[in-house]
Amino acid sequence: xxxxxxxxxxxxxxxxxxxxxxxxxxxxxxxxxxxxxxxxxxxxxxxxxxxxxxxxxxxxxxxxxxxxxxxxxxxxxxxxxxxxxxxxxxxxxxxxxxxxxxxxxxxxxxxxxxxxxxxxxxxxxxxxxxxxxxxxxxxxxxxxxxxxxxxxxxxxxxxxxxxxxxxxxxxxxxxxxxxxxxxxxxxxxxxxxxxxxxxxxxxxxxxxxxxxxxxxxxxxxxxxxxxxxxxxxxxxxxxxxxxxxxxxxxxxxxxxxxxxxxxxxxxxxxxxxxxxxxxxxxxxxxxxxxxxxxxxxxxxxxxxxxxxxxxxxxxxxxxxxxxxx
Amino acid sequence: xxxxxxxxxxxxxxxxxxxxxxxxxxxxxxxxxxxxxxxxxxxxxxxxxxxxxxxxxxxxxxxxxxxxxxxxxxxxxxxxxxxxxxxxxxxxxxxxxxxxxxxxxxxxxxxxxxxxxxxxxxxxxxxxxxxxxxxxxxxxxxxxxxxxxxxxxxxxxxxxxxxxxxxxxxxxxxxxxxxxxxxxxxxxxxxxxxxxxxxxxxxxxxxxxxxxxxxxxxxxxxxxxxxxxxxxxxxxxxxxxxxxxxxx
Numbered sequence: 001x002x003x004x005x006x007x008x009x010x011x012x013x014x015x016x017x018x019x020x021x022x023x024x025x026x027x028x029x030x031x032x033x034x035x036x037x038x039x040x041x042x043x044x045x046x047x048x049x050x051x052x053x054x055x056x057x058x059x060x061x062x063x064x065x066x067x068x069x070x071x072x073x074x075x076x077x078x079x080x081x082x083x084x085x086x087x088x089x090x091x092x093x094x095x096x097x098x099x100x101x102x103x104x105x106x107x108x109x110x111x112x113x114x115x116x117x118x119x120x121x122x123x124x125x126x127x128x129x130x131x132x133x134x135x136x137x138x139x140x141x142x143x144x145x146x147x148x149x150x151x152x153x154x155x156x157x158x159x160x161x162x163x164x165x166x167x168x169x170x171x172x173x174x175x176x177x178x179x180x181x182x183x184x185x186x187x188x189x190x191x192x193x194x195x196x197x198x199x200x201x202x203x204x205x206x207x208x209x210x211x212x213x214x215x216x217x218x219x220x221x222x223x224x225x226x227x228x229x230x231x232x233x234x235x236x237x238x239x240x241x242x243x244x245x246x247x248x249x250x251x252x253x254x255x256x257x258x259x260x261x262x263x264x265x266x267x268x269x270x271x272x273x274x275x276x277x278x279x280x281x282x283x284x285x286x287x288x289x290x291x292x293x294x295x296x297x298x299x300x301x302x303x304x305x306x307x308x309x310x311x312x313x314x315x316x317x318x319x320x321x322x323x324x325x
Numbered sequence: 326x327x328x329x330x331x332x333x334x335x336x337x338x339x340x341x342x343x344x345x346x347x348x349x350x351x352x353x354x355x356x357x358x359x360x361x362x363x364x365x366x367x368x369x370x371x372x373x374x375x376x377x378x379x380x381x382x383x384x385x386x387x388x389x390x391x392x393x394x395x396x397x398x399x400x401x402x403x404x405x406x407x408x409x410x411x412x413x414x415x416x417x418x419x420x421x422x423x424x425x426x427x428x429x430x431x432x433x434x435x436x437x438x439x440x441x442x443x444x445x446x447x448x449x450x451x452x453x454x455x456x457x458x459x460x461x462x463x464x465x466x467x468x469x470x471x472x473x474x475x476x477x478x479x480x481x482x483x484x485x486x487x488x489x490x491x492x493x494x495x496x497x498x499x500x501x502x503x504x505x506x507x508x509x510x511x512x513x514x515x516x517x518x519x520x521x522x523x524x525x526x527x528x529x530x531x532x533x534x535x536x537x538x539x540x541x542x543x544x545x546x547x548x549x550x551x552x553x554x555x556x557x558x559x560x561x562x563x564x565x566x567x568x569x570x571x572x573x
Contacts, residue, residue: 072488074453075462099483103465106450109419110457115534116418118448131538136446140342141351142541143446149534188462188492195486204484207572231573249503250482255338255444256362256502264572275338281543285570287562293551302547302570303562307554315556319563320573 003036006090007058008081010100011044014070019101021056022161023094026123028057030092033125041084042174043077045070053172055165061172066179072100073189078107080179085112085151092130094123097155105155115147121160121282138255138278158204159261200234202251207233207264210253210280211241214269214290214309218246223313224268230320236260236280238270254279269309272297289313326380329434330371331425331452332399333361333443334392342542349537350415351445360395363440365507366500370470371438372403373505378472381405383432387424389414393523400518401510407523417535418446422454424528430459434495436477441466441499449499456497463497464490468504 007027009020024040031038040053040061053061064080081104085093093108095101097119109116121142122133132154133144202208209228211221221235228235237247239254253260255275265283270276272288272295280286281300288301289309298304305312336342336356343352360368371382382404386392389411396407410424429437437459439452449465456463468487469480475494480487482501510518550565552558566573 074464078457099466099481102449103453103463106418106448106453107457107463109450110422110454113419116448116450116454117535118418118450135543136540137336137342137351138338138444138447139543141344142543144538144541146536146538147534148536188464188490188496190488191491192489193486194480194489201485249501252502259447264566264570273339274341278338281545285566285572286547287566298549298551300545300547301549301551303565304549304551305554305558305562306551312554312559315559316563319560323563323567323573 003034003092004088004090005031005036005038005092005094006085007038007040008093008095008101008104009040009042009061010096010098011042011047014044014046014048016042016047016049016052017096017098019096019098019158021052021163022158023096023156024053024056024058025163026156026161027094030123030125034128039090041081043069043080050172050174054169057168057170058172059170061174063174063176064179065176066181066184068181068184068186069179071190073184073186074103074107075185075187076189077104078111079185081108082111091151093151093153095153095155097157101155105153109153112151112153113149114151114153115149117145117147117152117154119157120154121157123154123156135259135282138259138275139282140274140278157261196250202234202236202253202260203258205234206262207231208236208253208260208262209233209266209268210236210238210270211268212238212270213240215241216310220310221247223310227313227317227320230317230324233264238276239273267297267301268313270297271295272300326374326378326435327433328371328374328380328382329429329432329437330364330367330382330384330399330404331437331439331455332364332368332384332386332392332395333440333445334358334386334388334395335361335443335445338362338444344540344542348539350540358391358394360398361440361443363442363444363500363502366502366504367438367440368399368402368404369505369507370498370500372508374436374472383408385425385428386410387412387421387528396523397518398510400521401515402508403514406521408526409523410526410528412528413530413533415537416530416533418448418450419454420530420533422451422458423532424530425451425455426458427528428526429455436495437497439497439499441501452497452499461495461497462492463499464492465499466501467498468501470498470504
C-alpha cells in the first residue's frame, strides 16, 4: 500500500495554532523522504491565517467548514477526521500533542483501528519504516518504537520540530468543503471559554521561572512574576508549593503536573525531587538557584547559583534589565 | 446510577526507573506500585456522584495480580466492586481500551470516570479510545463537573484557560488534579473492603499494534557550571545566558 500523510491543523478562534506548524513541517519532510502525498486538514469556521502555512511546506489543505465547528467538539471533529482519512486512504496521521490534539487523536485512532504513538519527540524513516521516540514516565526514560498496523496515528510533542524559517515557500491551495449540519455529531461540544487572567501558560511558554519551597511563602512569588514578565516567561511551581496552596495547579511542573520543554527553565528554591525533574529535564537550558549545593536540581542544571534565592532574584532581575536595555 | 471508574496500578512517581536487561521493559525490582494519582480523583468523583444520585461504583482495571492491591484501596475508599482484567502489560493504549470495553459495555454505565493519564506511559489515550469503542462522548482533563437535566457540564483544562464543555449522558470523563480532594480510606472502609468482591477476567492482548524497539535513559549532557552568589557571578550568569546559551 502506498503511503498518504494527513496533518491535522488545529485552529482556535479562526487562527491556525503555531503548534500545528510542527506536524505540518514533519509531514512535509516525511513526504519528501518517502515520496508520497501530504495534505493538511483544517476543521472550523472562517480561518484568517491560511497564508502562514506557505512557510511550512503544505501545498494542499482541505478545510471542512461549518459555523458550528468554530469551537471544538470531540464527537464532531473525530467523525470528520475519520471519514476524511478513511475515504481517501490516508495511513499516516499527524497531530500536535496539545490539549485538543491529545483528546482528538486517540478517538480517531480507535475509529481507524490504528496504532497510536502519543507525544513523540522524534519521528524518522529507517529503511522505509517509521521509527518514533517518546518520553515515558514523564521523561525518566525514552521509548523507541514502531507501529505495526496499516494505519498509524502520531501526536508530536510541541517544540520537538524546529520551525526556523529556511526561506522555503510553497503555494498553499485550500479546498473548502462546506459541511452540512446533519453531518455533525455534537453530543459533546465546547460552549464557552474562560481565559486565565492574561497569564502565559507554562505549557506554551518559551521561558519558565519556577518556584519551590525555597521561596519561603506565597508572598515572595511576586519576585518570580516580575522576573517572568521582564523576560517574557511564565511562572511555574513545584508540587510541594501547589500542594501547600501557594500556587494554582495549572502552574505545576512535574510528573503530576505539566511536562515542559522551554528554551530556558529557571528553577528557584526547588530541590529537584525526581518527579519534578521528570517534568522539566528536557528543557533546552536549565538554571538552578538553591541554597543547598548538594540539591539534585544542580545535577540537571546547565548553570547554577548556590545561595539565598530571595536575595539573588532581585539582583538577577537588575542584571537582566541592564542587558535587555 | 451505574458508575464505573477505571484504575491503573503504576510505579510511584518517586520511583527511579531502571531498564530491564532486554532493553524493552522497565525493571520492576524494587519499584513500589500505587494507584495512578489521577485515578484517585476519578475514584473520588465516582464516590461523590454515588453520594449525590445513588447507585454503584465499580472499579475496572487492566493489569496483573499486583493491581488487586490498588483495587482494594479503591474499595476501602468506598467503591462497591472490583473487576480485574488480566493480560499482557506491554501493550498499546488501544489494546487496554479494548480489554476495558469488553467488561464495561456489559456494565451499561451511566458515567465512566478515568484518570486523565496514567503516570507510567503517559499517552492520555485509553479513556478517549474507550469512549469511542463504547460509542460514548468523552470530556478529558476535567477540573469541574456538574450533572444537570440529564446532561453534563464540565470545565476542561486547555492551554491558556478552561473550556466549558457540554455533553450528553452516558459519557466518559477524565479527571485532572483539582477536580476534587480524594478522601482517605477509613478503618471502617478498610474492614468493609475485605468482603467486597473482586471479579477476575482475562483478555487476549495479541492484537497489540506497538512494538518497542528499545527503552533508554535520557542522556544528560548538562554543563553544570555552579557559581557562588557574589554579584560578579550573577552578572556572569546573565552574560552566559545571553552569549553562550543564547536563550535571552
